[in-house]
Ligand code: HEM
């Protein structure tokens with residue numbers, strides 16, 4: 175029970191830091207104006223067009239596809255493996271398990287593999303391509319190591335050393351319902367959960383901010399209508415050069 | 422004369438990625454601005470004593486004024502997609518010319534002073550203090566970026582290194598380390614009205630000379646009006662168009678189009694410059710002040726429309742920024758876009774059948790088109806996205822029968838900068854300019870060999886100056902580069918009915 179309580183507290187703490195950290199970063203982005211119209215053109219003219227451009231970036235990594243096919247392949251395998259794996263994890267938090275979560279259980283395992291392969295490919299690129307090695311800090315390698323370890327420890331539980339899923343589920347549902355339950359003391363599980371907590375903690379302070387950041391990127395979220403629509407930042411309105419009564 | 426020894430890179434295969442050559446271009450840095458160049462722009466004359474504090478305070482200020490900065494500095498995942506996209510990296514192999522590495526010069530300071538991770542674990546995330554060495558790196562490598570935005574096309578988060586370069590340069594200027602070339606030029610515009618410091622009498626003289634020359638040449642009284650009150654159109658064009666080759670033939674082309682269309686127009690001696698180097702140094706106030714002269718001239722001359730001549734960054738500022746900086750333009754005729762590009766203007770006339778071109782006049786040429794970076798990735802022509810690619814090509818096709826495009830990954834949004842944009846078109850950076858032109862030279866060489874291309878047309882004054890200077894280093898003729906409106910002007914059929 176002690177173990178369960180410790181992890182429960184850590185999870186709540188990490189969740190609070192993650193949510194507040196990302197929200198405050200997002201608020202900072204939202205409050206900072208983009209004073210000039212700088213979409214990378216050709217760019218859409220309408221809000222719908224911008225939404226479509228953003229969706230293509232987030233779902234298909236459109237620009238990355240233009241930039242580097244290998245990175246795109248590995249990056250996409252990793253991220254969408256991760257999305258599916260995360261969705262699959264919902265079965266630990268829902269009772270009864272939502273129908274669509276039950277439906278995707280079978281691909282969940284391929285998703286874990288895709289994540290693993292993607293991350294391995296990304297790391298290989300980071301180590302082997304001289305240009306990418308040059309731009310990598312220690313934290314860039316450790317980030318991949320962390321995610322690989324999370325995916326790896328997950329796969330170990332699936333294939334090598336099964337965990338007591340029933341008591342694990344009691345624990346996770348307990349987290350959600352604020353009714354704390356004991357946590358099975360299995361090595362791979364404890365490693366898996368600890369690393370996830372680490373990931374949640376570093377998220378708002380690291381390059382993982384690319385996830386909220388992409389939505390605020392002015393080169394991707396602005397419309398190309400500067401001649402038709404006068405765009406002006408609050409701080410620029412007050413400049414002496416802005417001239418008299420021009421709003 | 423300044424003598425710089427360097428080797429022109431061999432042309433080689435199109436777009437081969439070089440291996441890293443550390444510090445290969447560390448020696449490349451432009452002349453620092455003199456006190457008089459700095460002070461006229463509102464910057465300190467020389468390096469201030471507490472430059473570290475001033476630089477960090479400036480960075481803090483910019484982080485709050487430009488959303489691009491915090492987002493771009495936080496979001497980069499070091500994926501490497503941009504590393505082989507910059508013409509300066511491709512031409513020099515210097516790793517600090519990889520866009521992400523160029524950003525990192527600023528990002529590592531940002532992390533050190535403005536992020537928790539960098540304050541607590543600097544070694545882990547590559548955060549460093551702002552040292553003298555680093556400031557020197559900034560000066561060197563923020564003047565090896567032409568702000569062409571090519572890297573931003575391929576970045577999954579749209580990170581535009583040009584924004585970082587502009588911030589870097591603005592910080593440098595604000596501690597007293599501005600760049601001589603750009604700042605001296607901006608000072609001339611503030612005082613005289615154009616980059617060359619050409620006063621009204623000299624300009625009037627030049628234009629008179631052009632009138633005589635054209636009349637002698639084609640026996641048509643084509644005018645080059647200056648300060649004509651009540652003209653319909655104010656034309657603002659880069660001042661290089663007044664005298665430099667091949668630019669001036671483009672100006673003659675515009676004048677012929679106005680003449681034949683029967684639309685009255687004028688240049689202004691107060692605003693005799695379309696270029697706006699304020700964008701290059703990343704300084705909003707200076708950019709606004711330069712643009713302000715054009716608004717004033719349009720009001721004073723009582724024109725109905727503003728048309729902008731062939732110039733890349735000038736068009737980006739005019740198209741994307743004017744309305745913000747000096748709008749609204751409620752005193753102009755709302756029937757026309759403000760501003761209008763000379764290519765849009767001519768294209769519109771051709772569409773309406775108001776001009777006739779005879780492509781035979783250019784039958785001796787096989788033409789290709791160099792998309793200028795600022796037009797391609799920072800603005801638009803016409804009413805649909807991508808018009809910046811189709812309209813100039815259609816104009817060329819109207820004016821000549823033999824047109825071919827260069828390799829697909831070197832045109833349209835993938836186009837390469839000429840190597841001289843972004844305030845780098847200065848002799849003290851000639852090595853950088855030659856090396857940065859390598860990708861374009863490779864693509865051009867390919868169409869010369871495969872299709873017998875004789876000319877490359879462009880719609881940018883900087884591209885034209887840069888190519889006529891650097892193409893000879895690659896064994897090509899300097900006069901290969903021409904204005905789109907030279908082709909138009911040469912093919913234009915005059916009828917006397919007007
Ligand atoms: C809106 C959501 C997201 C989008 C659009 C997105 C997009 C991308 C893209 C395009 C890349 C570059 C390609 C690559 O290296 O994979 C990338 C890298 C990365 N992403 Fe995401 N991502 C998102 C969310 C996340 C989340 C939630 C995580 C982690 C928990 C994450 C972790 C990473 C990591 C670690 C890298 C660097 C991989 C490397 O070192 O090469 N991403 N992301």
Ligand code: SF4
Pocket residue numbers: 506507508509518519520523565566567568569570571572573581582583586838
């Ligand atoms: S903006 Fe252009 S010159 Fe600058 S780093 Fe990017 S590709 Fe290179």
Ligand code: SF4
Pocket residue numbers: 496497498499500501502503504520521575576577578579580
């Ligand atoms: S492409 Fe974008 S995210 Fe990737 S390394 Fe370059 S700047 Fe960073």
